[in-house]
Amino acid sequence: MSEHSNVETIYAYLDGELSQQEALALEAHLRTCPECAGELEHQRSLFRSIESLPSVPLGTNLAPGVMAAIRPRRDWLQSLVLGELLAAASLTTALVLWLGGAELQL
Numbered sequence: 443m444s445e446h447s448n449v450e451t452i453y454a455y456l457d458g459e460l461s462q463q464e465a466l467a468l469e470a471h472l473r474t475c476p477e478c479a480g481e482l483e484h485q486r487s488l489f490r491s492i493e494s495l496p497s498v499p500l501g502t503n504l505a506p507g508v509m510a511a512i513r514p515r516r517d518w519l520q521s522l523v524l525g526e527l528l529a530a531a532s533l534t535t536a537l538v539l540w541l542g543g544a545e546l547q548l
């Protein structure tokens with residue numbers, strides 16, 4: 443790996459999501475590039491800081507409110523899709539009738 447690593451690659455490395463070949467290539471680059479090695483250590487330190495934060499239990503269960511807010515939108519989307527299907531069916535019917543009428547006039 444001759445180019446510098448991007449942050450997404452470093453995140454993937456820290457998460458263990460790189461293939462063995464990708465991880466080996468990154469590790470080889472890190473041994474020769476203080477800039478990328480520093481970025482890795484910075485991101486690793488950030489991950490550790492985030493993981494060390496205490497978990498804060500929620501006082502209330504938010505799931506029912508979230509689901510209630512999502513349902514009306516889903517119904518709206520379903521009616522929109524159904525409306526488009528009905529419009530397409532009407533257009534197809536009109537086209538078939540028009541073409542059928544055109545053949546009768548010939």
Ligand SMILES: [Zn+2]
Pocket residue numbers: 445446447471475477478479
């Ligand atoms: Zn580099």
